[in-house]
Amino acid sequence: MYTAICRFLAGCSAAFALCACNPAPTAVVDRYDPASMDLKPAPARLSNERHTGAFASGASLNMSAALKPLDPEPVKVIRLDTTHKIIEIAPGVKFSAWTFGDQVPGPAIRARVGDKIRFSMTNRSDEVAPGIAMTAAPMMHSMDFHAAMVSPQDKYRSVAPGQTIEFEFTLNYPGVFMYHCGTPMILEHIASGMYGAVIVEPREGYPTKVDREYLVVQSEFYARPDADGRKADGAPLYVLDNERLKAAQPTHTVFNGVHNGMVKNPLPAKPGERVRLFVLNVGPSRTSSFHVVGTIFDRVWMDGNPDNQMRGMQTVLLGSSNSAIVEMIIPEAGSYIMVDHHFANASQGAVGLISTEDKPKESELEHHNMEATATPKDAGTAAGKLAFESKCLACHSIGQGKKLGPDLAGVTGRRTDAWLAQWLKSPDKMLQTDADAKAMLKEYNNIPMPNQGLGDAEIRQYMAYFHWVDAQAGKPQAGAGK
Ligand SMILES: [Cu+2]
Numbered sequence: 001m002y003t004a005i006c007r008f009l010a011g012c013s014a015a016f017a018l019c020a021c022n023p024a025p026t027a028v029v030d031r032y033d034p035a036s037m038d039l040k041p042a043p044a045r046l047s048n049e050r051h052t053g054a055f056a057s058g059a060s061l062n063m064s065a066a067l068k069p070l071d072p073e074p075v076k077v078i079r080l081d082t083t084h085k086i087i088e089i090a091p092g093v094k095f096s097a098w099t100f101g102d103q104v105p106g107p108a109i110r111a112r113v114g115d116k117i118r119f120s121m122t123n124r125s126d127e128v129a130p131g132i133a134m135t136a137a138p139m140m141h142s143m144d145f146h147a148a149m150v151s152p153q154d155k156y157r158s159v160a161p162g163q164t165i166e167f168e169f170t171l172n173y174p175g176v177f178m179y180h181c182g183t184p185m186i187l188e189h190i191a192s193g194m195y196g197a198v199i200v201e202p203r204e205g206y207p208t209k210v211d212r213e214y215l216v217v218q219s220e221f222y223a224r225p226d227a228d229g230r231k232a233d234g235a236p237l238y239v240l241d242n243e244r245l246k247a248a249q250p251t252h253t254v255f256n257g258v259h260n261g262m263v264k265n266p267l268p269a270k271p272g273e274r275v276r277l278f279v280l281n282v283g284p285s286r287t288s289s290f291h292v293v294g295t296i297f298d299r300v301w302m303d304g305n306p307d308n309q310m311r312g313m314q315t316v317l318l319g320s321s322n323s324a325i326v327e328m329i330i331p332e333a334g335s336y337i338m339v340d341h342h343f344a345n346a347s348q349g350a351v352g353l354i355s356t357e358d359k360p361k362e363s364e365l366e367h368h369n370m371e372a373t374a375t376p377k378d379a380g381t382a383a384g385k386l387a388f389e390s391k392c393l394a395c396h397s398i399g400q401g402k403k404l405g406p407d408l409a410g411v412t413g414r415r416t417d418a419w420l421a422q423w424l425k426s427p428d429k430m431l432q433t434d435a436d437a438k439a440m441l442k443e444y445n446n447i448p449m450p451n452q453g454l455g456d457a458e459i460r461q462y463m464a465y466f467h468w469v470d471a472q473a474g475k476p477q478a479g480a481g482k
Contacts, residue, residue, distance in 0.1 A: 031203075037149070038116075038170035044155045045166045051122040055081040056101030062108040065256055065267060067213045067278070070201060076111050080196075081122045082141040082181070086232045087193065089221050089252055090259035090349060090389050092375030094232035096135040096239050097193035098125065098181070100143070104257045105217045105282070106179070106196030111171055113203040118168045119143070126161035135230065135237060141189065144182035146321065147171055147198040158183040174202040176278045176304030176323035190284040191222055191245050193257075197280045197323070199304065207306055208299065208327060211273035218290070218318075218340060218350055219257070219282035220250035225382060235375040236382055248285035251390050253340065253348040259389065262338070262352030269330045269354050276327045277338075278304065283320025286345060291315040292328060292354065293337040301325040315341050330356065347394030376468045384465030391452065392462075398469055405449055406440070412470045417463060424459045427451055 056063075058078035060071040080101040087097045087104050100106030100121075111117065126138035140158040148155065148169040155167045180186070181194035197217055224241035231237055244251065252259050269275050281288040291314060300316055302308035304325045316324045330336060333356045340350040376382045388396075395404040411420070415436075423430050423437065427449045430437040441448055454462070 032173065037172040039149060039172075041148075041150050041155070041167065041169045043167075044157065046157065046159065047164050047166075048162060049122075049164050050124070050162050051079065051081060051120070051164060054079075055083055055099075055124065056103075056107050058107075058109070060110050061101070062110055062215065063103065065214045065216065065262065067108070067110060067199070067215055070110055070112060074114065075116045075118055076109065077118045078109060079120050079122075080106055080143070081124045082194070083127065084125045084136045084138070086135060086237070087257070089223065089238075089254065089257065092235055092385065093223060093238050093252070093259075093389075094235050095193075095221060095223050096226075096232075096237060098136065098141070098189060099193050100179070100181070100196055104193035104195075105219065106194070108197040108199060108215050108217075108278075109179075110199045110201075112201045112205075113171050113174050115200075116168055116170050117145070117148070117198075118166075119145075120164060120166040121159070122164040123159045123161050135226075135232070135239070136192075140183050141181050141194065142183045143179060145169070145177065145179045145198060147173075147175065147177035147179070147200055152182070156182045171198075171200045174200045174305050176200075176280050176325060178280055178282060178321045178323070180282070180321075187245060187284055188240060188242075190282065191220065192240055195219065195282045197278065199278055202306060206276075206325075208274070208276075210276040210327060212267070212269050212275045213278070214267050214275070214354075215278045215280075216255050216262075216290075216338065216352065217257070217280045217282055218253065218255055218288045220284065220286055221252040221254065222249070223251045223386075225379065225386075236379075245285075250286065250348060251386065253286065253345040253350045255338065255350055255352045259349030260351055260393070266335060266353035266355035266357075268358070269336075269356060271330055271332050271356055273330050274298075274327060275330060275354060276325060278323070278325055279316070279318065280323040281318035281320060285320060287320070287342065288318040288345070288350070289315050289341040290318060290324070290326070291339055291341040292326075293339065294334060295328045295331060295336055297326040297328050299325075299327045330354065333357075343394060347392075348390050349393070376465065378464065378468075380461050381464040381468045384461030384463070385468075387458065388462060388465055395449070399473070404447060405444060408466060408469075409473060410470060412463075412466050420463055420466070421459055424452070424454050424462060425456075 060076045083099050083102045086094050089095045097104050123141050138161040142156050142158040144156045150169050159165045177198045179196050181189035222241045222244040223238040226237040226239050279290050297313040300310040300313045302324050304323050335353045335355040338352040339346040396408050399409040428451050
């Protein structure tokens with residue numbers, strides 16, 4: 001019927017939006033028309049006033065994965081001060097970090113196209129929390145918002161400790177945008193923790209309705225034990241490993257700043273619900289092949305803009321600072337596993353769960369309740385722990401049940417040191433000759449452990465770590481010294 005009216009009217013115009021015929025080209029409104037954008041933000045202001053209150057403030061800030069709904073206020077007043085602090089990136093790995101808003105990732109800003117961000121930041125990298133020794137010297141920092149269209153030389157200037165920079169800008173495009181420190185060496189500042197997300201909704205909101213919304217930020221850490229043997233809370237302090245950083249060889253690749261963090265604390269959802277994830281890959285140097293085991297992305301909006309839509313995707317490929325909004329149905333009860341399907345990254349901690357269970361199986365978690373934050377004092381044992389967490393956790397847990405391979409809690413009780421050393425050196429050979437190894441292979445669905453190419457020194461470190469784990473848990477040490 002409308003088409004008949006259209007033909008009758010002959011020339012469609014924006015006023016006859018019901019018409020199914022093509023409007024004249026002049027009537028097409030580009031929602032990204034520069035004429036309707038704010039491209040002339042006021043100059044930034046720099047001052048020597050030191051802000052002293054909370055390190056982060058603003059009603060539109062989100063401090064963790066669970067996101068608050070949009071704050072309707074059209075001007076978002078945001079403060080994110082920079083700090084230097086020690087964060088725990090994996091159990092017992094206390095890392096000397098640089099932050100926005102005193103956390104890594106920094107708080108996420110949630111806003112809408114047309115909103116104004118009124119931003120201020122004091123460089124407080126010279127402030128030391130009481131009782132904590134300074135681990136990183138104060139230094140210049142800056143803020144670079146990918147959500148903004150502004151002169152970098154003006155707005156993204158580096159500011160010295162004690163200085164404050166203030167600027168504002170209008171959000172012209174919807175998306176999930178990265179923010180980060182842009183002070184040279186940028187790579188070091190990002191790898192030290194200076195990043196976060198800005199979620200910009202379309203002016204008219206999203207075209208779909210969802211039951212849950214969560215933020216997932218993937219990033220890499222490059223950590224090595226401090227050369228001077230400094231401690232944090234009695235545990236070895238970890239600092240930035242510049243060699244690994246330059247070689248793009250992270251020790252940890254994580255979601256929301258913590259190794260396997262959302263495995264311990266899964267994101268809740270119920271069967272039948274529609275879940276929207278805002279996924280940002282910070283990098284700084286690796287891509288993410290973001291995938292959720294057990295479901296399909298009904299919609300994918302690349303870079304978080306519904307104009308860039310794909311349907312029915314299994315995995316989204318995100319370069320450094322790329323993002324996507326992915327929406328999926330949680331079909332039935334279960335734990336749906338978020339991973340970087342580049343499994344070398346997942347094995348470094350880029351794993352999380354969306355779970356219909358309130359708590360993941362307590363029975364398995366209680367099995368060997370190790371103190372999560374305990375860290376070996378001995379350097380070789382600590383190195384074994386770090387290597388285990390980066391190379392072996394994809395297939396093994398300690399005290400949290402079977403994965404692809406056995407739970408290794410208590411392994412020094414059920415195997416002799418000689419057996420373990422041989423196994424770690426060449427599991428392939430052992431599977432041909434050793435009856436116990438053959439039996440284990442059968443129990444693990446004939447999936448053999450790949451030879452990890454470990455050297456003798458490394459093997460000693462893994463074994464020292466296994467002995468330490470079992471001593472911590474008070475397990476018998478039957479294998480020791482045999
Ligand atoms: Cu910085």
